[in-house]
Amino acid sequence: MHKPHDVRPFALHRVVFMGTWIKKENDKMKKAISILGSTGSIGTQSLEVARSHEMQIYALAANRNVDALEQQAREFLPKKVCIFETEKYAELKQRLADLPVQVLCGMEGLCDIASDKNADILINSVVGMVGLLPTLTAISAGLDIALANKETLVAGGSLVMEQAAKKGVRIYPVDSEHSAIFQCLQGNRREQLHKIILTASGGPFFGKTRQELEHVTVADALNHPNWSMGNKITIDSATLMNKGLEFIEAKWLFDLTPEQIEIVVHRQSVVHSAVEYQDCSVIAQMGVPDMKIPIQYALLYPERLPCPTKHLSLTDYGTLTFEKPDMETFSCLKTAIAAITTGGTAPCIVNGANEVAVAAFLSGKIRFLDIGALAQKAMEMIPATKIETYEDVMRADTKAREFVRNTIA
Numbered sequence: 001m002h003k004p005h006d007v008r009p010f011a012l013h014r015v016v017f018m019g020t021w022i023k024k025e026n027d028k029m030k031k032a033i034s035i036l037g038s039t040g041s042i043g044t045q046s047l048e049v050a051r052s053h054e055m056q057i058y059a060l061a062a063n064r065n066v067d068a069l070e071q072q073a074r075e076f077l078p079k080k081v082c083i084f085e086t087e088k089y090a091e092l093k094q095r096l097a098d099l100p101v102q103v104l105c106g107m108e109g110l111c112d113i114a115s116d117k118n119a120d121i122l123i124n125s126v127v128g129m130v131g132l133l134p135t136l137t138a139i140s141a142g143l144d145i146a147l148a149n150k151e152t153l154v155a156g157g158s159l160v161m162e163q164a165a166k167k168g169v170r171i172y173p174v175d176s177e178h179s180a181i182f183q184c185l186q187g188n189r190r191e192q193l194h195k196i197i198l199t200a201s202g203g204p205f206f207g208k209t210r211q212e213l214e215h216v217t218v219a220d221a222l223n224h225p226n227w228s229m230g231n232k233i234t235i236d237s238a239t240l241m242n243k244g245l246e247f248i249e250a251k252w253l254f255d256l257t258p259e260q261i262e263i264v265v266h267r268q269s270v271v272h273s274a275v276e277y278q279d280c281s282v283i284a285q286m287g288v289p290d291m292k293i294p295i296q297y298a299l300l301y302p303e304r305l306p307c308p309t310k311h312l313s314l315t316d317y318g319t320l321t322f323e324k325p326d327m328e329t330f331s332c333l334k335t336a337i338a339a340i341t342t343g344g345t346a347p348c349i350v351n352g353a354n355e356v357a358v359a360a361f362l363s364g365k366i367r368f369l370d371i372g373a374l375a376q377k378a379m380e381m382i383p384a385t386k387i388e389t390y391e392d393v394m395r396a397d398t399k400a401r402e403f404v405r406n407t408i409a
């Protein structure tokens with residue numbers, strides 16, 4: 001590995017050429033960003049936002065997509081690049097040999113980037129609870145986080161929020177609903193909040209019966225009506241586990257009780273969520289369904305600059321609809337709410353079971369309804385325990401994964 005670069009490249013005013021850093025004094029828009037999960041749906045849209053505001057990219061990380069990572073490294077000239085899969089390290093290093101970039105790998109590499117305060121903010125957009133340790137590492141280092149990786153909060157929300165508060169680290173929500181809630185909370189008194197209204201699209205199977213869901217295919221489940229996203233979250237949207245994970249994410253981000261969270265199915269995904277205050281005023285955040293809006297808000301908060309997306313035309317929609325979710329057919333939602341009501345490691349168990357079950361569904365090993373059944377069974381069979389440390393979370397996650405693997409085998 002070559003010698004790391006100047007460790008304080010952003011401290012001074014510099015205007016630089018040919019791939020070195022541009023940092024203008026007093027220019028708050030020109031943030032330096034590190035992205036974990038840069039090759040995914042959120043990662044690439046984050047880079048679009050960064051490109052449109054000429055932000056600096058300090059570091060990039062992916063799982064195993066060497067082609068995309070190489071291309072991103074050539075365009076954005078980061079100081080550090082990490083590939084999680086160690087078997088891909090030598091190839092990436094060789095491909096980037098002509099660039100002044102430090103190439104890292106594995107969890108060590110992710111945590112190196114997460115703790116590097118040459119960046120102003122870390123976007124955590126990896127998929128799965130593998131994102132928890134980098135999140136905790138960024139918090140220990142005192143680095144602010146734009147958090148898309150909801151599994152981090154589902155599995156270890158108590159640890160994350162406690163440590164962020166202790167360190168004074170800001171966690172900006174990227175998830176569209178949570179960004180909406182965060183936006184609706186601005187300028188109002190938190191103690192006067194009555195409840196939040198978390199909207200759900202209902203996914204591709206809205207209105208279907210369990211019998212109709214028995215033989216749906218992977219392609220059917222990946223056909224989300226409004227959003228183009230990575231495979232795992234798209235399946236979660238189809239089972240409504242995504243809304244269950246978001247219920248738990250909202251609980252931790254905004255310090256709510258389960259009773260303060262209402263889920264409403266809103267098929268158009270235009271109202272991204274709403275909050276109701278004690279005076280019965282409901283404030284909603286709306287916009288076209290495009291993740292670049294919440295990503296940009298997280299990165300530029302509190303600024304509201306032009307975003308590379310479309311303006312919302314309400315008359316193009318005409319009608320916006322709101323309905324109750326069907327928790328009997330979409331049992332994942334019920335299971336996730338039961339898990340956070342139980343507390344401790346229960347949400348982590350449901351999350352771990354769901355991650356393995358979704359992967360099994362995507363590879364054709366189980367059927368669609370098995371996902372919810374496995375998550376529920378894991379929660380029933382594995383006793384929930386208190387979370388005091390990261391190891392407590394990891395133990396529960398491992399048990400849940402083993403349980404599902406053994407049940408499927």
Ligand SMILES: NC(=O)C1=CN([C@@H]2O[C@H](COP(=O)(O)OP(=O)(O)OC[C@H]3O[C@@H](n4cnc5c(N)ncnc54)[C@H](OP(=O)(O)O)[C@@H]3O)[C@@H](O)[C@H]2O)C=CC1
Nearest residue numbers: 037039040041042062063064065084126148149150229230
């Ligand atoms: N997509 C969306 O619109 C939304 C997503 N989210 C949340 O954001 C997160 C990311 O979702 P999305 O972008 O859709 O997912 P994708 O599957 O599109 O992308 C996942 C990204 O994470 C990388 N990755 C996976 N595992 C690791 C690892 N161990 N180490 C480093 N990188 C890793 C992947 O790399 P590689 O390409 O090499 O596999 C890829 O860059 C999820 O938690 C999701 O729930 C939240 C709201 C909306």
Ligand SMILES: CC(=O)[C@@H](O)[C@H](O)COP(=O)(O)O
Nearest residue numbers: 175176200201202203237242
């Ligand atoms: C874009 C985003 O934030 C997703 O989490 C979205 O919410 C998925 O849609 P569902 O409402 O169908 O889960």
Ligand SMILES: [Mn+2]
Nearest residue numbers: 175176177246
């Ligand atoms: Mn969401």
